[in-house]
């Protein structure tokens with residue numbers, strides 16, 4: 001598998017692209033989240049920079065319904081359907097699947113909606129959710145092949161059970177939400193105080209922090 005971070009921005013950032021990832025397995029991509037600036041970035045990466053092949057996009061996973069995670073999904077669906085004759089599979093867990101079902105009610109003929117259950121095998125990959133702590137229902141995603149896993153936390157405060165969850169997976173790349181604004185009471189993202197409370201130094205060193213509007217590694221990472 002390979003994974004490439006597409007954006008690292010949060011809800012209000014107008015310069016960096018909303019946090020999102022492309023996971024490649026075989027000849028298909030899974031896009032993790034499609035915020036309001038993600039469609040434009042995917043087109044630039046495909047049309048100008050030759051860094052992705054957008055025709056490989058078959059699946060979009062949506063972690064939750066905030067606009068910086070779902071805001072350009074409808075445009076992407078139309079683009080793939082009308083320009084490439086591709087019906088996207090839209091993947092999500094639990095309540096998010098129910099909300100997407102309503103949100104995309106007029107678009108059913110352009111997509112296939114999949115309500116996932118934990119541990120489901122999808123196109124040969126095992127998909128697991130991480131129930132997060134955010135201001136709305138949100139699920140992180142763990143994608144595993146036979147021996148490797150890509151773990152993306154989704155929007156969340158630091159989770160007391162996150163160390164135990166990731167310890168179940170052997171070879172892994174871990175991406176975790178993080179905000180520089182260290183205010184636990186008002187924060188809906190992980191911040192220094194709760195991360196230091198729940199995550200060991202060793203775990204913190206093995207995490208790639210995202211959703212912080214900072215510069216990030218744009219390369220494909222292989223696992």
Ligand SMILES: [Zn+2]
Pocket residue numbers: 064066069134155
């Ligand atoms: Zn959010």
